[in-house]
Amino acid sequence: MHRNKVRRRTKSLLGPVLIVLALQMLGPRTCVAAGLRFSSDPNGQFTFDTGVLKGILRPSGKSRGLAGVVHVPSGTRLDRSVGICSHYRVFTSNKRYGTAAWDWPSTSQLRPDGSVQTVWPVTDERPFTMTATYRWADPQTLDVETVVTAREDLRGFESFLASYFEPAFPSPCVYVRERPDAPDGPGFLSAKKAFGTWQMFPRNAAVLPLIRDGRWTREPHPVDWVIMPALAAPICLRRHTTSPLAVTLMAPPADCFAISAPYAGEGHYSLYLSLFGRDIEAGQTVTACTRLIVTTGASDDDIVASYRRYISERAREH
Numbered sequence: 001m002h003r004n005k006v007r008r009r010t011k012s013l014l015g016p017v018l019i020v021l022a023l024q025m026l027g028p029r030t031c032v033a034a035g036l037r038f039s040s041d042p043n044g045q046f047t048f049d050t051g052v053l054k055g056i057l058r059p060s061g062k063s064r065g066l067a068g069v070v071h072v073p074s075g076t077r078l079d080r081s082v083g084i085c086s087h088y089r090v091f092t093s094n095k096r097y098g099t100a101a102w103d104w105p106s107t108s109q110l111r112p113d114g115s116v117q118t119v120w121p122v123t124d125e126r127p128f129t130m131t132a133t134y135r136w137a138d139p140q141t142l143d144v145e146t147v148v149t150a151r152e153d154l155r156g157f158e159s160f161l162a163s164y165f166e167p168a169f170p171s172p173c174v175y176v177r178e179r180p181d182a183p184d185g186p187g188f189l190s191a192k193k194a195f196g197t198w199q200m201f202p203r204n205a206a207v208l209p210l211i212r213d214g215r216w217t218r219e220p221h222p223v224d225w226v227i228m229p230a231l232a233a234p235i236c237l238r239r240h241t242t243s244p245l246a247v248t249l250m251a252p253p254a255d256c257f258a259i260s261a262p263y264a265g266e267g268h269y270s271l272y273l274s275l276f277g278r279d280i281e282a283g284q285t286v287t288a289c290t291r292l293i294v295t296t297g298a299s300d301d302d303i304v305a306s307y308r309r310y311i312s313e314r315a316r317e318h
Helices: 002-026 028-034 205-211 300-317
Strands: 046-049 053-057 066-071 086-092 107-110 116-120 128-138 141-150 154-164 171-176 187-190 198-202 231-239 245-250 256-262 270-280 285-296
Touching: 086 128, 128 154, 141 154, 141 270, 154 285, 171 256, 187 231, 198 205, 205 256, 205 270, 231 256, 231 270, 231 300, 245 300, 270 285, 285 300
Parallel strands: none
Antiparallel strands: 046 053, 053 066, 086 154, 107 116, 116 128, 128 141, 141 285, 154 270, 171 187, 171 231, 198 256, 231 245, 245 285, 256 270
């Protein structure tokens, strides 16, 4: 009888032990991500609540990125206007494809892993297919993967990824190699009004001909960028005025050739990442990745350390 009790107890413990071992084998990032999913609703949009962030992807079924985003612990609203991580202008050399990918017909689906994929199909006006996949890496971290397949040769292709924030996040900062006000190496430079209204931080001098090839003179809303110091890495952020909350965007160096923003306090309260910046041959498929992180109390050094971990993760995955 005692032996049967021991056997039953052993069986009852075996299940939880195996689950724990399996989770350890999967690793912490996979385990966290497994419980983070978007949910579809009848309006063609996708809701999320990670415990840290909640809101909507594709509000009213439109390609407008994340909307109604709230930082759950503090109740702080993050976005405004056309949302966070939305695909805005799309260019090739001296050519603009419509006003914005916001307006292009698209389809979307909830994938088995809980991510959402949007597809903009090839058309006579747009000789490429573009897809965007939104996937949670952890409760405060969203990864966006943009993939382009060319039907014909595309010269200097660019997808301009836009994010718009509440006025409580007034000051854009970009991680640059050298700062005019602190000549001690890399650091975050605030986009001060004295520098100009619209400021662009290129990867290096080699991408300036691409930026200046005429694409930004195209209507509507052409922009005359002030060229700023070169990026130390593609990292930018906005901090909340009265709380330790910060919103950071980052990308691998090869995937983002410029970061831009208006001056601190300008009414768009935006950050932009210029993705790709390369020629794509007919039949070729290329990918650019972006990460959004919402943190509380993270210092500049903490954010740079997060970026290094991100790049290390991607190197291991590839």
